[in-house]
Amino acid sequence: MNCRSSVEIITEWDIVAARQLGRNEAKKAGFGTVDQARITTAISELARNIYLYAGQGKIEIERVSEGGIFGIKIIASDEGPGIADLRKVMEDGYSTSGGLGAGMPGVKRLMDEFKVVSEVGEGTTITTTKWLH
């Protein structure tokens, strides 16, 4: 229960590879079609953020279990510019009006747990988990 697979994000096509990996892992973990799509979308958003704002980084996917409940954990990390104002990034952007897609709040909503660690000039690591209910 400790296999971690990962995809380097360098070009836009790596986003697709990360999605594919995520969907496969989600399926193997036992998630239904809709949750597979949600997990894949979360990965897609995280990978796009890396691609757009950090230039490059990594998506790691891990199957996890806690107290008999199974789930899938995604770790998105980069050594990009970091996030200066975390509060702002986590605010609802109201995707309806903005053109930036789901953004961080969207990823948070698609998954069950969510954590950002970011230091300006050092990079950003986002860890997010979804549990099989």
Add this chain to the structure above:
Amino acid sequence: MNCRSSVEIITEWDIVAARQLGRNEAKKAGFGTVDQARITTAISELARNIYLYAGQGKIEIERVSEGGIFGIKIIASDEGPGIADLRKVMEDGYSTSGGLGAGMPGVKRLMDEFKVVSEVGEGTTITTTKWLH
């Protein structure tokens, strides 16, 4: 271009009759499936309001045209208690949280034009139109 059909709303099943009439008229007027469903939903809401709050009333449906554009007009009238606070009724109830369905603001959104005339103790008449775009 002045045929007006109508349905008396007395029992819950008259709501279905009004919907049926509305859907047929909308289809005949040339609306697509989705707009047929929207017009039918608007009629459904209006008829339900009559059934629930006024006890009885009438839904009239009329094909209309204005400046070469065709449309469908719905007139929902009753001699019920009337609406004391129109401002409040027209406020967004945020259907997500409430259990009252679409309500007046919903009908307004489903259609293109919307007007309420209501007098306490006298009754309410709602006129709403949708145009073929």
Add this chain to the structure above:
Amino acid sequence: MPQEVGVQYKEIMKKYLESQSEEDLYVGQQFSRRFIEKNIAPEDVISIHKNALYELHPHLRKQVWDSFDFLIEMMIHYGLTLREHQSLVRKQEAIQMEMNVATKVQDTLLKTTSPNVRGLDVGWVSKPAQQMNGDYIYFLNQEHASSVAVADVMGKGIPAALCMSMIKFGMDGLQFENSSPRNVLETVNRIVEKGVDDSMFISMFYGKFDSTNGHFHYASAGHEPALYFDSATSSFAELDAKGLLLGVKKDAYYEERSIPLKAGDFVVMMTDGVTESRTEEGFVEMDTIQRLLVDVKNLPAQQMAEHLYNEIGGMQEFRLSDDFTIVIFKKELE
């Protein structure tokens, strides 16, 4: 999402596919109303639909099922927006509660007492267009004089409310000897000019009835003229005086004028929410306002003010486009 929703969905759809009746669609739509409450996202509905169709018609070609997977993918962002909506609704409710508290605070803070001076009958109405009133009435009561400030703060809501509290406390600090209309406006103008930035303007009419000589003294800071009714000739005149809006210029000068009030005469001070009331037929005419006032000129001032509000408010179905304020000073019959 509960298993049972899927089962019911299938049953309702099955009936519809057999009958294609409006009744089944009605039942279906009534059923779907609960989805949002139950936190069922649109992509969940597609999945429920796919499963129901599969159970009813398992032998459709593979592309149909694949197409539903595609459709689910297309719906994910709708589901997100829906959740965003729910969080926004909660936020909105919190703001609403805050506004309710603010309105209560404002009401308590700005409460004013109608004057009670011999020979003068006073009536007033002030109705907000939205939740918080941007019009403001302040009465100053002295032994032989009754004064009123009628103000309209540009803008509405919270910033306006803050400005009004400033006016109130400014006027609370006024000394008796300085209560001539010109002095009051000059003083309040200095407070406003100092206290708020350039984006905030306030118009104010200040009227003072002096019971010792029966004169009405007034000054205006860019406010609507008042209406004076001369009972002897049964005619109206506008009362206006020169003066800039409050807060524009530090040392603004305000003209002061006066007029004797005879028994039965009255002065109507208003905000532009009254004179610029919009109905379906356009603006309410000054003639209409005057006619409405004449109709009730023999009633007490309070009833006159309420009559004017009921009539003009009624013309716009009480959906006011601006705050609506009237103060009537009426010289009593001996």
Add this chain to the structure above:
Amino acid sequence: MPQEVGVQYKEIMKKYLESQSEEDLYVGQQFSRRFIEKNIAPEDVISIHKNALYELHPHLRKQVWDSFDFLIEMMIHYGLTLREHQSLVRKQEAIQMEMNVATKVQDTLLKTTSPNVRGLDVGWVSKPAQQMNGDYIYFLNQEHASSVAVADVMGKGIPAALCMSMIKFGMDGLQFENSSPRNVLETVNRIVEKGVDDSMFISMFYGKFDSTNGHFHYASAGHEPALYFDSATSSFAELDAKGLLLGVKKDAYYEERSIPLKAGDFVVMMTDGVTESRTEEGFVEMDTIQRLLVDVKNLPAQQMAEHLYNEIGGMQEFRLSDDFTIVIFKKELE
């Protein structure tokens, strides 16, 4: 909705049905993001989907197409919620703009000037947790004395802002001869008690440095104790005095106490946003605050205040759970 959306949808779906590749799903989802912006409702998407499927596979059995009509019906309420969301977002934006104006008005209205009295070094920091600050600092400067009121209004946002303006104008009206801490609190208490309803409470610490004798006089209305640093012994003591919160009781009594300040001594007045700062490890200990102050005791008061804010704020990643206010009065070295 534009015809062309349907054409593109069909093309993307066609590719997906042939390949079932993740790439096509990614392209599809990127495409679907624009739907909401383009005001395409979820029921429209079902209809687009149905048409695309029909063009690709026209010979599916009738029930498939009927089932899509059923699905459209089930989606109507989602479409309504989406439109409701858009109107709510606009409303929210309007409120946000109003709050921005209100914050500016409040800043201008409540601006206060740091004292400048011989022998006293003053520093202060006041940071709101949310947009509007519910903490309030008011400086009163006299020839031989510098005073400060540090207040915390229960509640936040608009109602708190209104209350603060009341305090400000109340204190503006204070006469010189009544500026002893006890008198100030008694006066402000009467204003607050009269002006606001029972749901509003305010805690306030009032400190006055008298440069004629070098004493610090203080009184407290249910506020956090201040911290006194004795430079001779390098130790801290709490300064507290008996007194009810403002607005609770009309004739509240406030104890007044005093302490001599020697060169290098300082007094730190704070709100509970400082002493009850929460970090991931729990509340910030008083020991920590004292240690942070001692570290910088030789710096100017303003730098001391900023240091404390940077350190304690930093522990919570500057996501303050309450407004954060510090005022430091430091007796200068001769």
